Structures are given as C-alpha cells and as structure tokens.
Amino acid sequence: MPFFSDVNDRAKRRAIIMMTIGALLTGALLSFLLKSFAAGNTQVPTQAARVALELEEETLGQENRTLESELLKLQSDSNKANQAEEALADARNKAALTAVTGPGVIVTLDDSNQLPSADAQNVNLYIIHEEYLREVVNALWNGGAEAIVINDQRVSTHTGIVCSGSVILINNTPQSRPYTIKAIGNPKALEASLDFYYWQYLLAFQEQYGITCTVKESQSLEIPASKPVGYRYAEPVGEG
Amino acid sequence: MKHKIIIAITVVAIVFGSLIGIGSEMQKLVNTENESQQIRLADTINRSQQRIDNLKNRQKELTSQLEVARKEDIHDPTKLVQMAQYTVMDGTAAVKGTGVRITIDDKGANVQKGPLLDTRDLRKIINALRSAGAEAISVNGQRIVATSAVVMSGEDRIMINQVPISKKGSFSYEVLAIGHQDTLLENLKYEISDLQESGMKVDVVREIVSVPSYKRGYQFNYAKPSL
Numbered sequence: 249m250p251f252f253s254d255v256n257d258r259a260k261r262r263a264i265i266m267m268t269i270g271a272l273l274t275g276a277l278l279s280f281l282l283k284s285f286a287a288g289n290t291q292v293p294t295q296a297a298r299v300a301l302e303l304e305e306e307t308l309g310q311e312n313r314t315l316e317s318e319l320l321k322l323q324s325d326s327n328k329a330n331q332a333e334e335a336l337a338d339a340r341n342k343a344a345l346t347a348v349t350g351p352g353v354i355v356t357l358d359d360s361n362q363l364p365s366a367d368a369q370n371v372n373l374y375i376i377h378e379e380y381l382r383e384v385v386n387a388l389w390n391g392g393a394e395a396i397v398i399n400d401q402r403v404s405t406h407t408g409i410v411c412s413g414s415v416i417l418i419n420n421t422p423q424s425r426p427y428t429i430k431a432i433g434n435p436k437a438l439e440a441s442l443d444f445y446y447w448q449y450l451l452a453f454q455e456q457y458g459i460t461c462t463v464k465e466s467q468s469l470e471i472p473a474s475k476p477v478g479y480r481y482a483e484p485v486g487e488g
Numbered sequence: 489m490k491h492k493i494i495i496a497i498t499v500v501a502i503v504f505g506s507l508i509g510i511g512s513e514m515q516k517l518v519n520t521e522n523e524s525q526q527i528r529l530a531d532t533i534n535r536s537q538q539r540i541d542n543l544k545n546r547q548k549e550l551t552s553q554l555e556v557a558r559k560e561d562i563h564d565p566t567k568l569v570q571m572a573q574y575t576v577m578d579g580t581a582a583v584k585g586t587g588v589r590i591t592i593d594d595k596g597a598n599v600q601k602g603p604l605l606d607t608r609d610l611r612k613i614i615n616a617l618r619s620a621g622a623e624a625i626s627v628n629g630q631r632i633v634a635t636s637a638v639v640m641s642g643e644d645r646i647m648i649n650q651v652p653i654s655k656k657g658s659f660s661y662e663v664l665a666i667g668h669q670d671t672l673l674e675n676l677k678y679e680i681s682d683l684q685e686s687g688m689k690v691d692v693v694r695e696i697v698s699v700p701s702y703k704r705g706y707q708f709n710y711a712k713p714s715l
Contacts (some may be wrong), residue, residue: 263493270500277507294529301536307651314705315550322557332561336571339707341557341713343577344634348711386611390637394711405577407635408619417619432711467649470714477577479586482623482666484572487551487701 344404345473348395351467353439355384355448358426358460362415373457378411378426381418383446384429385409391441393431395471399423402474419474426460435465493591551582551701576624579702580631583624587666587697588673590680593689594659605661605688607638607646613663613679614638620675622667624699628653648705664697 254484322335340346367402385396385403396403401418408417431438442463450461532691558575562568575581590613594604614632617625625632638648645652653661665672673692680690 259493263496266497267500270497270503274500274503274507294526294533298533298536301533301540303652305540305543306535308547311544311703312547312550312649315547315554315703318705319550319554319557322554322560332563332567334561335558336567336574337713339571339574339578339580341575341708342580343574345577346572347714348708349714350710350712353712365606382611382615386637386639389635390639392707393635394706394708403634406618406622407578407634408615410615410619420619434710471711476573476624479573479576479623480649481587481668482576482583482699483585484581485575485698486555486582487548487582 328416344395344402345476347473348432348471350394351435351465352393352430352432352469353388353427353435353442353463353467354469355388355431355442356426356460356462357381357384357429360458360460362458373453374459376416376425376459378409378416380446380450381416381427381429382409384442387441387444387447388429388431388433388438391431391433391438393433393438395432397430397471399428400472402472404474406477407474430466430469430471432469432471435467439463439465493561507678511688547703548577551703555581578706579624579631582699582700582701583666585623585696586669587622587624587664587695587699588669588676589693589695589697590661590663590665590676591691592661592663592683594661604686605659607640609679609683610638610646610648610661616679617663617665617667617672620665620667620671622665622672624664624666626664626699628662631700635706636702649702651704664699666697666699668693669694709714 322331334442337346341348356378357376359376363374364371381398385398388396398409398418401407401421401423404419407419410417415424416427417423447461450459453459454461502559544654558580559568562571570613572581576583592605609628614625614627614636627638630636630651630653632648636649638646641647641652647653673694680692683690
C-alpha cells in the first residue's frame with residue numbers, strides 16, 4: 249500500500265477503519281437502493297397487466313355468452329332426426345357453402361375510361377387495385393355483412409384477393425373489371441360502414457381520375473355458394 | 489499525507505451522504521405511492537385472474553359440450569365427415585396440423601401512441617396466408633373466418649371478431665397458420681421483409697400448430713338460404 253507507506257501506524261489504522269465502515273455502509277445502501285428500484289419498477293407492468301386482464305375477461309365473457317346461446321338452441325330441439333339435418337344445414341350455411349338471398353348493398357368499382365397510355369407514370373391511379381377490394385370487403389364485414397360475393401366469387405374463410413399481372417385473382421380465379429361486390433345485411437348499416445377514410449380516398453380518385461366507385465341499396469340480392477374445400481393438413485381436435 | 493486521508497474520507501462521506509439522500513427519497517416514494525396502491529392493485533389482479541380462470545374453465549366445458557351437441561344425432565358416417573369439413577371451414581372446430589408460427593414484436597414503437605403494426609399489415613398477412621391455401625389461421629387467439637374484420641377501435645386497440653387482440657399490455661402478435669409450409673413461407677416473404685424494414689422484429693418458424701376455434705358465433709338476420 250504505497251499510499252499509506254510513510255504515515256504513522258495510528259493514522260493508518262484509523263483511515264483503514266473509516267474506509268471499511270464507509271465501504272460497508274455504501275454497499276448496504278446500494279443494495280437497499282436496488283431493492284427500491286425493483287419495487288418501483290413492478291408498478292408499471294402491473295398496471296398494464298391489469299388492463300390486459302380486463303380485456304381478456306371482457307373477451308372471454310362475450311365468447312362464452314355466444315357459445316351458451318348456441319348450445320341452448322341445439323339442446324332445445326326435441327326432434328332428433330330433424331335436428332341432425334338442421335345442424336348439418338346450419339353448419340353448411342356458416343361455412344358459406346349455401347347460396348343465400350336477402351337485402352343489402354351493391355358496390356361497383358371500375359377502371360377509368362380515360363386511361364392514359366400504359367407507360368404513363370400515374371397510370372396506377374386510373375385502375376382498380378386488389379387492395380381496394382380487400383378494404384371494401386373488410387369494411388362491409390365490419391358493418392355486419394352476412395354474405396359477400398365479388399363478381400361470381402363468394403368470399404369465404406379461405407378467399408384470398410391478390411394481384412396477378414393485369415387481373416385480380418379471387419379464390420385463385422382470374423377476375424376482371426368491372427368489380428361488383430354484393431353484400432347481404434342491413435343496407436343502412438352496410439352503407440354506413442363504407443363511410444371511412446379509404447372510401448373517401450376512392451371517391452377522390454373518382455373525381456380526379458374517373459374511376460367508378462358507387463354504392464347502392466338493394467332489397468333482393470342473390471349470392472352463390474362457395475366451393476367445398478378438402479383439408480389435407482388441418483385435423484379437428486378438442487379445444488384447450 | 490494526512491490531508492490525503494482526509495480527502496479520501498471526505499469523498500466517501502459525500503458519496504455516503506448523497507446515497508442516504510437518494511435512498512430516503514426513494515423510500516418515501518415507495519412507501520407513500522406504492523404500498524397501498526400496490527396492495528389494492530395486486531388484489532384487483534388476483535380477483536381478475538380468478539374470474540378469468542373460471543371463464544376459461546367454463547369455455548372449455550361449453551366448447552366440448554357443443555362439439556358433442558353438433559354431432560350428437562348424426563349417425564351417417566358420410567354426414568359426419570361433411571360436418572367435420574364444414575366446422576373447419578366456418579372455424580367453429582379447433583384444429584391442429586403442420587404450419588407456421590409468426591411472431592411480430594412491435595416494441596420499438598411508442599405503446600402510448602398505439603401499435604406500429606397497423607390493421608392493414610395484419611390484413612395483408614392474412615390475405616397472403618389465405619392465398620397460400622392456409623386451412624386455418626388465427627391472430628392472437630382469434631380464429632380468422634370469412635367475416636373476421638380487422639379494425640381499429642379508438643387509437644390503440646386492434647379488434648378482430650369484435651374483440652380486442654392486444655396482449656398483456658404490449659403490442660405483440662402471434663399469427664398461426666396450418667397448411668403447406670413451403671407455400672405459406674413463400675407467400676409471406678414479401679410481407680415479412682416489409683415489416684422488418686420498418687423496424688419490427690419478426691420470427692417465422694415451421695411448427696405443428698393448434699389453431700383455436702371461432703367463438704364469436706354467426707348471425708343470419710338478413711341472409712336466407714336460396715330455395
């Protein structure tokens with residue numbers, strides 16, 4: 249210890265004692281501080297956890313009420329033979345495998361008639377893209393649509409809407425303009441559901457570039473069934 | 489030399505003193521703010537967790553009773569096969585099979601301001617999976633069926649099947665899909681690199697996944713089967 253080499257013994261001892269006490273207290277304080285920090289930190293995720301739990305509770309509650317009412321409906325039917333046929337028809341309908349009819353809205357989207365030359369920079373603004381169809385369909389489902397068809401393609405659980413060159417593939421089937429989307433549901437609610445930013449943006453394109461973007465109510469729409477799917481990977485299992 | 493010792497001791501004393509200051513300040517904070525609140529919060533959380541456990545048990549009961557009730561009176565094997573096919577398509581059956589698990593972590597974003605991943609991104613991922621022939625898809629536990637709209641509610645909640653899918657107070661997403669793994673991965677490539685470029689952490693793994701059933705129910709108040 250060269251630092252203390254020429255100090256007398258007494259001072260040396262005293263200094264060492266002082267330093268030791270200091271170091272000990274510092275250590276003790278540091279550990280106390282760390283604990284306080286740890287305690288302080290748990291509060292943030294705890295509040296977040298409370299919110300998350302509330303959401304989960306709400307979700308589970310809603311889901312259980314729906315399941316309960318379906319179960320009650322199934323159990324209340326006393327004619328067994330009828331019930332089997334009914335259950336099957338009901339499931340087929342939910343799977344979009346039944347043609348349906350009812351009131352709703354018809355949305356028409358079409359490319360502009362004043363199309364500039366194909367190599368013009370802004371030619372994209374004059375044509376209907378697959379995303380427009382997806383956004384409109386999403387909005388209609390949100391508005392409580394019960395069945396949707398685009399041209400002759402019923403929108404089911406498995407329906408993809410993608411672009412492939414100059415055509416839009418729906419259910420892997422090429423579709424071309426004009427695109428007619430029919431949705432069955434409460435006509436007023438469906439129309440209201442289209443009042444969102446994306447629709448406004450399409451209306452602006454209609455104004456500026458001449459694309460077609462219209463919605464009209466209809467009291468009687470016919471929507472075809474979708475095609476059954478053979479499953480190769482998914483196996484039904486019990487929940488949980 | 490003696491003053492060197494004094495300097496050393498003084499430094500220790502200053503550090504020591506300031507630590508006491510910070511320490512007692514921290515303790516005050518911890519004591520006054522946390523203690524009673526923390527106890528109440530812990531209590532609220534415990535009770536909420538208990539109710540959730542009960543609801544989950546009830547849900548298991550209901551789904552298994554429903555599974556039985558739906559098939560109960562169908563004895564024809566052809567019809568049973570049809571029933572199984574329909575309930576995979578309408579999503580009311582939970583399914584298991586080979587597929588992919590995609591996890592997206594949004595943590596770089598300001599959680600207060602709402603999620604970085606938006607509903608449009610989720611719709612694109614779902615669309616890519618559908619066109620890759622996915623047989624079943626779920627996002628944060630919500631089965632994706634035809635009618636599953638993906639929308640915002642307020643500024644910070646993404647809703648699917650009309651229920652919020654935010655998880656544990658942070659914005660992280662788990663998308664499960666059953667189908668031909670190579671095709672699923674191929675179709676996801678573009679969407680994933682897009683998300684990664686905007687700073688999100690995205691992981692995709694091949695897995696045998698269990699996709700939960702659709703629990704929102706179907707309502708047909710306007711659509712009637714054509715005659």
